[in-house]
Amino acid sequence: MEIANTSSPGVFVLLGFSSRPSLEPILFFLVLGFYVVSVLGNGMIILVSCVEVHLHTPMYFFLANLSFLDISFTTSVVPQLLVNLWGPQKTISYGGCVVQFYISHWLGATECVLLAVMSCDRYAAICRPLHYTVIMHPRLCLSLAFVSWLGGLTTSMVGSTLTMLLPLCGNNRIDHFFCEMPLIMQLACVDTSFNEVEMYVASFIFVVLPLGLILVSYGHIAHAVLKIRSAEGRRKAFNTCSSHVAVVALFYGSIIFMYLQPAKSNSHEQGKFIALFYTVVTPMLNPLIYTLRNKDMKKGLRHLVLEKCCGFAGTWGHI
Template identity: 85%
Template sequence: MTRTSNASSPAVFILLGFSARPSLEPILFLLVSIFYVVSIVGNSIIILVSCMDVRLHTPMYFFLTNLSFLDISFITSIVPQLLVNLWGPQKTISYGGCVVQFYVSHWLGATECVLLAVMSYDRYAAICRPLHYTAIIHPQLCAGLAFISWFGGFITSMVGSTLTMLLPLCGKNHIDHFFCEMPLIMQLACVDTSLNELEMYLASFIFVVLPLGLILISYGHIARAVLKIKSAEGRRKAFNTCSSHVAVVSLFYGSIIFMYLQPAKSNSHEKGKFIALFYTVVTPMLNPLIYTLRNKDVKRALRHILLEKCCGFAVK
């Protein structure tokens, strides 16, 4: 039995994870390992290609580079500890490690919500205001919007996570999940958590619901603009411009809404674990695949780098 401190904050937390299904753990270990490697490699390729090919030095790929770096950071904050717990009988994480994990995951999750909204605005400007696009989405604005995304996520994480960390846990240290996160820590508190829940719902509205609303408004304008295009080829090009982002937004929000907009005392643990596994492991892996497979610019740039830079062939 794991020894814990008699203080309100335990020395370690026990992440129960999927321990109720021990036969599933080796399979999950293999799958998560593969997804992790593919995610790191895929997102690194997106960053490398976007930086090396001057034709991709555009606002769209600047934001995509931010998204790929964010995905690498997010999955790395959770998966190594998950793999350790899936591999061996020990299911523990230190108190400090748990605190870092929910600070970082909260920060990066909120940042991605805002960043996806920023990317939808970029697509809106590209399709609905094409003649003014370079004047609207200029480098200074791109840098400012990226900073707002990262800094806004950092601030909400500092506020929400700090309020959570201050809750007395009275020695409770069993978390029925595979990683540490704010709602899970709140469930262990031995005091009233109404204030924390109010802050969490407010943060969810600002960083989940509001960005989603902005995305829907942007794509409402985009859909109206696309319908006005008379040629089928023009509509196809406009659709291809947005299809990758729409797919990423659908994957991200399809899982995050279920995870974060439910009561902190929810009992749907098992279902929530698999949704969380999809959100934390599968989605960061799918993002670079979506942008690589559905984007001719990225495929052309990747081919250019592999053939011309590595093999010495000229690629047009």
């Protein structure tokens, strides 16, 4: 019984930004602001995509999935982060930590696949415009979204379960602001070679391969756009893809920058701020990118707001 208690701590200590206590109050209000904007912005995209009939297309179906994923991911991390930033206590329960790394692993893998699916949708729209509605029919879109979510869940169940089974021997201090699978592996007091191999294989399948598919898709798209003779046609094709390209650049850019850092003493601290960027800032920027650069989304949002305002005015008039 003592071994069990030693292997599985009751709580984990999330050191987070405790080495910079003067920075924590500032980060608290910044993170809170970003989180509110992220939830409202992504929630707005889901609402507009569902309510506006002219947005019932594959592009906005996948965008609504991405927005729901961003809300779920930030919600799994931010509330606990705010609690730790606000007070002196930096702990999270064992169960809460397990839930965090299951969900973060699941949603991270799902987003990689979903972004690749969205790039294929843009490829079909630009390179196969005459067959687009036949290729991207509703049943295929549902299947692709289902595969994205199921694939992410499967790799999370395998990798996170293997990590959870590792004996920690009382080690419970995590030098980060949330529970992540590689960080839990570092606490193990046994050889983790098998877990590391599984993690590298899963990373190749769910990170490298989707990125390769995205690059191939946009290589074909760039070739097709360059063949368009009219400047207006090229501009329209570019606008169709620019929002997705920006989101992909933000997502993969932060990941690549974090894992290609030199092994310096301050690299881990820098890694925390990069993780904070893709955990809090990127989900907030995604809806801004899609609403500011997308005429259909702005039109749908304007129509929804005017409809609600007119409905409210009509109701007020009757009163």
